Structure formats: C-alpha cells, structure tokens
Amino acid sequence: MKRIKIGMLVFPGFQLLDIAGPKDAFAEVKVLSKGECEYDMMTVGTTRGTVQSSSGLTTVPDRTIFDTCPEFDTIIVPGGLGIFDAFDDPALSDWLRVQHRQCRRVSAICNGLFALGSAGLLDNKTVTTHWMDVPRLASTFPKARIEPDQIFVRDGRIYTTAGVTAGIDLSLAMIEDDFGRQMALDVAKYLIVYLRRAGGQSQFSPLLETQASPGSQTVEVQQYMLENLHVGHTVASLAEHVHMSARNLSRIFSKDCGITPMTFLANARIDAARRYLEATELPLREIARRCGFDDTDGFRRTFLRRLQINPAEYRDRFRSKTMHEKVG
Template identity: 80%
Template sequence: MKQIKIGMIVFPGFQLLDVAGPKDAFAEVKVLSGGECQYEMLTVGTTRGSVQSSSGLTVVPDRTIFDLCPHFDTVLVPGGLGIFETFDDPALSDWLKEQFKHARRVSAICNGLFALGSAGLLNERTVTTHWMDVPRLAATFPRARIEPDHIYVKDGSIYTTAGVTAGIDLSLVMIEEDFGRKMALDVAKYLIVYLRRAGGQSQFSPLLESQAAPDSQMLAIQQYMLDHLAAEHTLASLAERAHMSPRNMTRLFTKECGLSPTAFLNNARIDAARRYLESTDLPLRHIARQCGFDGTDALRRTFQRRLKINPADYRSRFRSADSPDRTQDVVAEAR
C-alpha cells in the first residue's frame, strides 16, 4: 500500500473549505483504490488547543507547530482572513522553513501563500493567489513573480492556488502526480468537479477596477469611454478631449489609473460584454456591436485570449436559469 503524509496548517480564522475540500478529495483516493493507495492527513495548529475557522466551526488539530511532527511529504497552508494576523509569526515561519528542507511539496491555497512569503519561500518564484489579494501580495513580497489569472501555479516544489475552491483543483493536480491521471479523474467524477477547470480567475473577477480620483481630469476620459464603448476611440481622439498631447495624456492616465487608456477601454468592453452575457439573452452579434467589438469573431477571440473561455460557455456558466432578462439595465450597470 502506498501512503503519503500531508500536513495541513490551521490558524485562527482559516478558511474551512481550504482544509475540508482537499481533505475530502484526498480521502476519496483510499475509497476508490480499495485501500491500495491513501493519504494520511494531519492538521497542525499554529496555537495550542482548538482553532476556530472564519465560518465559526472549530477543529482540534492533531499536532501543533510546537510539537514533534512526522516527516510530511506535502505541507498545505490554507487561506482565510486570519492569515493576515498569522503569516508573519516567527514560529510559523521557522516551522515552514524547516518543512521546506525535507518535504517534496509545500503548497498554499488562496492567501495562505503570505505565510510562505514570510518564510522566504516565494523569492523569485512564480505564484498565484486570489485576485483580490494580488495588489497586497505584490506590495508585501515584491520578489515574487505573480500570475494573477491562474487557478494554480507550480514552481519547483512550491504550489500556489487561487481562492477557496481552487484547493480542490490543487488536490486533483497532486493526486494525478501521485497516483496517475485515472485516479485523479475518478476522484473528480466522484466530487462532480472538473479535473481541469476551463479558464482562469479573470472569468470570476471584475476586470474594471481602476478608477481615477474624483477630481482628476482622467475620470472624465474614463467616463467618456464607458458612455461610448461602441465608438472607435484612439489615443489621439481621447487626448484631444483632454486637451493634451497623446503622450502626456497616456502618461497621466497610466500614472493615475495603473494601466493605459487602451487597456482600460479593452477591460471596459470585456466587462460590459460579461454583464450582457450574465443578464440578457441578446445574441452575440448584438453584444459585440454594443460593446465596441468588430464582430462576433473578435468578441470570441478576446474572451478566449483574456478569460480562457468562449462567450457561449461563459453565458452558460454565469447566467442564472431563472434570472430576468434585464437588457435595458445592462449599459447603466456596466458603467
């Protein structure tokens, strides 16, 4: 019988699903293999006694970072709001550094990778995390190379994932590495999840996040683009509205908004198209025209390139079967 030991850190305020999801996925290996293969999973607390998750449910860890632990093949750090009170704890950092010396894999789900960063394990590593935590991660650990749209990233022995349910994606990756594709596929079928989820985090996160300050001249430029998505904007035409040179307008816009006018416009068009797909039954050709795309083929190519999913699949995933057709409200909401 092949057995692999996994240590799962738990800290006050951890995300319960980040632990429960992988534990259930790993546990199915024993069931589906008839006991021939299995994972031995131990929870390791950052404090002594019971540990309360962010949802209020409490677990009693099998060990703590202050106790003698067995050799772990794989270490997993969950995410959760409590990580920001815990990640720079010297005792946890020392424990992770020691585990890194011997473990085959050290992994983190969601913002659990902040603990890996505090232990110095993210330097010059390519990583991902929940899209909401990307700016904070970049500011806190500037030596980490961040792939913000990935569901999971493997860089050597360091594995990182996007938020919450991505812990199950990561578990399936590990099961495939350990026991083969068929076993991973069988577990995925049992859990009724995809073995490989289509698309990246962008399909779940809003792209239109950069807004200029209320008193900025660039806010007027942003609003103009949002009000006229179907127009053929150029840097020259936008600069003329701002009474600036294209170069100066681009420099100022990028400084205040964190991205170029062209990138903002592209994001705005994708975001508006997403809202149409989520909230209406309009045909793709109409959505493409309303959002400034040069036909349905351009809309499909953009979605595939940026969101790693085509518009039809996006609509089937994110449009509720009983949601009302809100065609008249979409343009206003997209702004």
C-alpha cells in the same frame, strides 16, 4: 496499499474550506480505490488547544508545530484573514523551512503563501494567490514571480493557488500526480467539479477597478467611453471630446488610473461583454457590435486571450438562471 501522509496547517482565523475541501477530495481516494490507496491526513496547529476558523467553527489539531510530527510527504497551508497575524511568526517560519527540506512538496492555498514567503520559500518562485492579495504580496515579497490570473501554479516543489475553492483544484492536481489521471477524474466527478477549470481569475475579479475617483479630471472621459463602447475611439478623439491634447490626456489618465485610456477601454469592452453573456441571449455578433469589436471573430479571439475561455463556454458556465433579452 499506497499511503501518503499530508500535514494541514491550521492557525486562528484560517479559511475552513481551504482545509475541508482538500480533505474531502483526498478522503474520496480511499473510497474510490476500495482501500488500495489512501491519504493519511493530520492537522497541525500554530497554537496549542482549539483553533477557531474565520467562520467561527473550531478544530482541535492533531499536533502543533511545537510537537514531534511524523515525516510528511506534503504540507498544505490554508489561507484566511488570520494569516496576516500568523505568517511572520518565527516559530512557524522555522517549522516550514524544516518541512520544506524534508517534504516532497509544500503548498499554500489563497493567501496562505504569505507564510511560505516569510520562510523564504517564494524567492525566485513563480506563484499565484487570490487576486485581491496580489498587490500586498508583490510589495511584501518582491522576489516572488507572481502570475495573478492563474488558478493553480506549480514551481518545483512549491504549489500555490488562487482563493478558497482553488484548494480543490490543488488537491485534484496532487491526486493526479500521486495516483493518475483516472483517479483524479473519478474524484472530480464524485465532487461534481471540473478536473481542470478553464480560464483564470479574471473571470471572477472586477475588470474595472481602475475607474477614476469622483472629481478626477478623467471621470468625464471614462464615462464617455463606458456610454459609447461601440464607437471606434482613439486617444486623439477622446482628447478632443474633453478638450485636451492627446499627450496631456494620456499623462493625466495614466496618473489617475494606472493604465492608459485604450487599456481602460479594452477592459471596459470585455467587462460589458461578460455582462451581456451572463444576462442575455443576444447572439455573439450583436454583443460584439455593442461592445465595439470589429467583428465576431475578433471578439472571440480577444475574449479568449484575456480570460482563457471562449464566449460560448463563458455563457454556458456563468449565465444567470433568469435570462432577459436585454440589459442596460
């Protein structure tokens, strides 16, 4: 029987699903292989005694980072709000560096990669994390190369994922590495999840976070764009609407929002298209028209390029159970 030993770190405030999801996925391998393959999983605490998760449920770790541990093949560090109290603990960093030297792979789910960064394991590595933690990650570990829209990234022996449920994506990728695609597919079918999720985190994160604050000079032009997405705007036409020069509008808009007016418009059009796909049965050509795309083909290409999923697939996956004919 092939057995792979996995160490799963737990710290006060860890995200329970980051551990429970992969544990359930890994456990199914033994069941589905009829005992021919198995993951031997062990929890390792950063403190002695019980460890409380962010949801309030507690676990008693099998070992702590202060104990002698078996030689792990794989280390998994979960995320959770507690990581920001734990990630720069010198004892944890030392333990992770030792594990990195000894293990075949070291992985982090969601913002658990802050612990890897503090141990110096993210330098010059391509990584991902939950989209909400990207700015903090970039400022804390500037040597890390961040792919903010990816759900799962592997760079050598370092594996990182986006938030929470992406831990299941991580476990399926590891199962495929260890026991083949068919086993990973069988586990995915049993769990009723996708073996490979199409698209990136932009499907789930707000595309309009860059709206200007009330009272900003750019609020009027943003509101005008949002109410008239179907119009073929240019920087010059937008500037004329708010009685500015095109150069001055671009300067003020970029200062207030961090992006150009035309980038904001492109984001707004995609966001509106998402809402139509989720909440209506409007045909694609009508959605394209309402959102300011030249034609249906251009709409499909832009949507696919931005979200890595085409409009029809997005509608099938995310549309509301109670569908209305129109929104807005």
